[in-house]
Amino acid sequence: MASPPCGHGNFDSGLEIKTRSVEQTLIPLVSQITTLINHKDRPKKSERTLVAIHRVGQAVNAAVGRFVAVGEAIAAENHELKDEMGHACFEARRAGDAIAQLTDVGRAAPDAHVTVFSDRTGMVKAARLLLSSVTKVLVLADRIVIKQIVASRNKVLVTLDHLERVSTFQEFVQIFSQFGNEMVEFAHLTGDRQNDLKDEKKKAKMAAARAVLEKCTMMLLTASKTCLRHPDCESARINKDGVFQRMRCALEQVIEIVTEARSGGENKVLPPSVSSGIRDYKASVECLRDHLYASPPDGVGRRLEALVERTEDFTDSAYTGHEQRQAILGMCQLARQDARQLLHAWTQAQSVHAGEATDDLEVAIAKSCQSVGELGRELHKVAVGRALDTLRVHGEHSPLRALKAAGGEGNLEAVAQHSRTLTEQKEQLVENCRLLCHVSGTEPLEITCSHAEETFHVIGPQIISATQTLALHPSSKIAKENLEVFCEAWESQLGDMALLVREINDVFEGKRGDKRPYLSLPRPGKHSANMKTNKAVKLDAEEQSSMAKLGLELRLLSSDVDAEVDKWEEQEHEVVRHSQSLASMAYNMHLFTRGEGLLKTTLDLFHQAEVVSEEGLQLTSSLQVFCTQLVGEEKSCVMCEVDKLAAMCQQLQTEVRTPAQGKTATFQKVDSSIQKTRAVLTVVANLLPVCNKLNRKHKSEGSSLGSPQDWRERRDASTPVHDSDDDFGVKSFERHMAGLNLLESN
Numbered sequence: 001m002a003s004p005p006c007g008h009g010n011f012d013s014g015l016e017i018k019t020r021s022v023e024q025t026l027i028p029l030v031s032q033i034t035t036l037i038n039h040k041d042r043p044k045k046s047e048r049t050l051v052a053i054h055r056v057g058q059a060v061n062a063a064v065g066r067f068v069a070v071g072e073a074i075a076a077e078n079h080e081l082k083d084e085m086g087h088a089c090f091e092a093r094r095a096g097d098a099i100a101q102l103t104d105v106g107r108a109a110p111d112a113h114v115t116v117f118s119d120r121t122g123m124v125k126a127a128r129l130l131l132s133s134v135t136k137v138l139v140l141a142d143r144i145v146i147k148q149i150v151a152s153r154n155k156v157l158v159t160l161d162h163l164e165r166v167s168t169f170q171e172f173v174q175i176f177s178q179f180g181n182e183m184v185e186f187a188h189l190t191g192d193r194q195n196d197l198k199d200e201k202k203k204a205k206m207a208a209a210r211a212v213l214e215k216c217t218m219m220l221l222t223a224s225k226t227c228l229r230h231p232d233c234e235s236a237r238i239n240k241d242g243v244f245q246r247m248r249c250a251l252e253q254v255i256e257i258v259t260e261a262r263s264g265g266e267n268k269v270l271p272p273s274v275s276s277g278i279r280d281y282k283a284s285v286e287c288l289r290d291h292l293y294a295s296p297p298d299g300v301g302r303r304l305e306a307l308v309e310r311t312e313d314f315t316d317s318a319y320t321g322h323e324q325r326q327a328i329l330g331m332c333q334l335a336r337q338d339a340r341q342l343l344h345a346w347t348q349a350q351s352v353h354a355g356e357a358t359d360d361l362e363v364a365i366a367k368s369c370q371s372v373g374e375l376g377r378e379l380h381k382v383a384v385g386r387a388l389d390t391l392r393v394h395g396e397h398s399p400l401r402a403l404k405a406a407g408g409e410g411n412l413e414a415v416a417q418h419s420r421t422l423t424e425q426k427e428q429l430v431e432n433c434r435l436l437c438h439v440s441g442t443e444p445l446e447i448t449c450s451h452a453e454e455t456f457h458v459i460g461p462q463i464i465s466a467t468q469t470l471a472l473h474p475s476s477k478i479a480k481e482n483l484e485v486f487c488e489a490w491e492s493q494l495g496d497m498a499l500l501v502r503e504i505n506d507v508f509e510g511k512r513g514d515k516r517p518y519l520s521l522p523r524p525g526k527h528s529a530n531m532k533t534n535k536a537v538k539l540d541a542e543e544q545s546s547m548a549k550l551g552l553e554l555r556l557l558s559s560d561v562d563a564e565v566d567k568w569e570e571q572e573h574e575v576v577r578h579s580q581s582l583a584s585m586a587y588n589m590h591l592f593t594r595g596e597g598l599l600k601t602t603l604d605l606f607h608q609a610e611v612v613s614e615e616g617l618q619l620t621s622s623l624q625v626f627c628t629q630l631v632g633e634e635k636s637c638v639m640c641e642v643d644k645l646a647a648m649c650q651q652l653q654t655e656v657r658t659p660a661q662g663k664t665a666t667f668q669k670v671d672s673s674i675q676k677t678r679a680v681l682t683v684v685a686n687l688l689p690v691c692n693k694l695n696r697k698h699k700s701e702g703s704s705l706g707s708p709q710d711w712r713e714r715r716d717a718s719t720p721v722h723d724s725d726d727d728f729g730v731k732s733f734e735r736h737m738a739g740l741n742l743l744e745s746n
Contacts, residue, residue, distance in 0.1 A: 019196040022138045029134060033060065033099075033127045057103020064096030064130065071137040074144060081140050088136040095130035102126065146258050149193060152186045153251050163220070164244055169228055176221060183217055190254055191595055197257075204444035206257050208451035212250035214548075215489050219243045219462075222482035226469060229478050235468035239482070242462050270450055274438040277307035278376045282369050288346050289361060304339050307372065308332045313438060314382055317431060324382050331375040338368040376439070380508055383435040387501050388566075390432050394425055394494060395563045400487045403463065407470035407483060415471045419464045426460030429497070436500065441507040448500055455493050462486050488556070495559025498566075550674045551593025557681040558583040558590065564688035568695075575626065575691055578619035579684055585612050586681050589674060602666050606656045609673040613656070616649035616680050626691060634694055638687070645683045652676040 017023055068089045075085035102123050159179045166172045187210065194206040223240040230236050281303045288300070311332060315325050345364040399422040406414035433453035440446050466483040473479050561583040568576050585608055591597025592605050599605050623642045627635050655676055660669040 017135065017139070018198055019142060019193075020198055021196050022135070022142060023198065025138060026131070026135060029060070029063070030131065033130065053103050057099050060130075061096040061100035064092055064134070067134065067137070068093050068096075071141065074141055078144055078147075081143065085137065085140050088133045088140065091129055091133035092137060095126045095133060098126040099123070099130065145189075145193065149186075149189045149258050150255060152182070152189055153255055156182045156186055156251060157248070160244065160247065163224060166224075166228070169225075172224060172228060176224075180217075183213070187213070188595075190258075193258055195596075200442075200444045201447060202257050204447040206254065208447060209250045209253040209257070211451070212246060212455075213254075215492070216243055216247045216250070218485055219489065220247065222478065222485045223466075225478050226466075226476070226482045229476060230469065230473055233469055233472060235465045235472065236479070239462055239465040239469060242458065242465070246458060270437070270446055272306070272310060273440070273446055274307065274310045274376065274379055275441050275446075277303070277310050278372050281307050281372055285342065285365055285368050288342070288365065300339060300343065304335060304372075307375075308335070310438065311375070311379065313434060314379055317435075319386060319428065319431065320382065324378075327378055328375070328382070331371065331378055335368070335371040335375055338364070338371045342368045379435075380439040383432070383439045384501055384505060384508075387432045387436055387497070390428055391494060391498050391501070391563075392566065394429070395566075397487075397491060399425060400463070400490065403467045404470075404480075404483060404487065407467040408474055408480065410471050410474035412468075412471050415464075415467050419467065422460060422463060426456050429456045433497070436504060439508070440504050445500070445504060445507065452493065452497050452500060456490075459486060459490050459493065463490060492552075492556060492559070495556065495562070498559065498562060547593040547670070547674065550671070550678065551590045553678055554586045554593075554674065554681065555590040557678060557685055558586040560685045561586075561681060561688065564685060564692070567689070568692050570695075573695075574622040575619065575688070578615055578622060579688060581615050582612060582619065582681060582684055585615065586677055589677060593674070602670055605670060606673060609652060609656045609677055612677050612680060613649045613653035616645060616652070616684075619684065620646045620649065623687070623691070626695075629698070630694065638690060638694070641683055641687050641690075645680065645687070648676060648680050648683060652680060 017026070071085055071089045071092070075082045075089070078085075156179070159175060159182055162175050163172065163179055166175060190206065190210055194203055194210065197203045197206065220240075220243045223236075223243045227233070227236045227240045281300070284300050284303050311328055314320055315328055320328075342361075342364040345358070345361040349358045349361045399418055402418040403415065403422065406418055430453050433449050433456065437446050437449035437453070440449055463483070463486045466479070466486050470476065470479040470483050561579055565571075565576050565579050565583070570576065588597055588599055588608055589605060589612075592599040592608075599608055620642055623638065623645070627639050627642065630638060652673065655669070655672050658669070660666045
């Protein structure tokens, strides 16, 4: 991109702007300069017009002065940029002075000197110089940020090398503490950079690399401790080496993204997807109506054959059913047939020297686009359906439980048997991710699918090596802990895959960006009026890091709840709807601990926690109705958990409504709110499978536990309900964004 990103003027800076922060800094400047250049050149200027022009010009010059002072300070601290930055600052100051002179209409009679009214060319020239030089300063300053990230990565790599070579526990603990601090700094820098990037593909790649580093840090800790405890164990060494290698690759990927360097080693290029093939084919077909006098459109046939070739990942799969395979092959054949008819219609239009596309050609174009569209829908159904089936089966985690048991018993034969089962699951998940990549619909989602594929491919063997180590040393607590960490990473990736499938579905159905009401921030004033006396605080990187473990637990619990919810046949059941709501809000709070998502300040978090308590109480009310239809031990078992849930929701509500003064008290309140939310989610995750089982049992006995409509009629009229989508979601989000913009402008 060569010019500032807006429709205000056409001033080419000659520099590519890659980050939103640079873009947003330039927009107000472009707007002000455009105001000066595009003023109405009337013969008579009113006093009001003269004053306005004068004020804008002086404001621009003053802002440039402050801006240049910062640039010069940066130059003084970074000698390698001193000359470039100094020249850019000099040019910016010169342009600012020129604009101030051209708009200083009050220093003499209007005709006594050259002004913006008489020298429009001079103003345009000064404006170009100003925008070019300011952009240059911003891009050079951005280079400092990249330098900081590279320096941080280098520190991490040096410490990583020391960690890999340690031979004693004491030395390891000391160096790992340093490593942890360096990783927190690196995570903070790269997180800011990820949020600032304009390119969505780069953002997705950065997110994938940072996710690897986040998960591998805990794996590195336990794998290294296991290797130190059992130095002669080959499987422990293999396990540890795999973690170190993956961390180094992720660190290198981050640097490639921020520096836009090309990797000297393996730089993975994603294979073309079915989605992109369909887009390319439709574009080539649509172009035919505008190229009636061109040479024969061989590109249409080539693109279709390339698309059909990509469908072989579906038809060649051992997991694709016979009927699905035949359906896909039939649709490919139909697409070929429609393509032949299309080329015939195009040839006919040429032969009659038609000035524009004939009716036959228009019909052929529509049919050809329709046939590949139907092929895309069938492939989407196959990929998503298989992924959901796989997640449903693998959500039980039975191979992991079997491996843990066999390893703890020291049964190598059983470990080998269950390892084969896990390997089969891994291959199935890897293939599912590959098929999802084909139908994901966007390049960022393709990158996320590829990351999921690689994660399953790597973690599967690591779980097996960790299990082998435990089987050889069944009494080793550290070997057991190490296996638990890798199993948790596997389960976490299954949860991420479930969210990925949901997002791919949203893109396919055109719902991307739409949020369900409970995903939005609570409306100011609707919840806890007494909370407005509290001051909103943003947690710094260190505080977010200390919250990371709690946040991860919330993330896993929300995945557990989502997995249990998916097992219900009645997706509109009251219990299901409230549980889904709680899981999504808990995920929002997890994002807060990472410095991401809609919740930006502690006040946002407390608002969200209060909505969690209200949603939990509504779930309690629904469960109490559910229990009225149970008897005996069933009823007492569920009611015990329901009472526990109600008490926890009340505690959470009390906690978030209690004022906290000072940063320490606010931080403790954040910690307590997240812990109590975690407790609520834990009870919900335990209740869901029990209630689902009882619901199925009563339905099979012919005694339904009630439809959603019945429940709504029975529910007490005083139970609070959510606002509508418009009222609850959109307006609060607009207020939130307005607040952020105001802060940025100040």
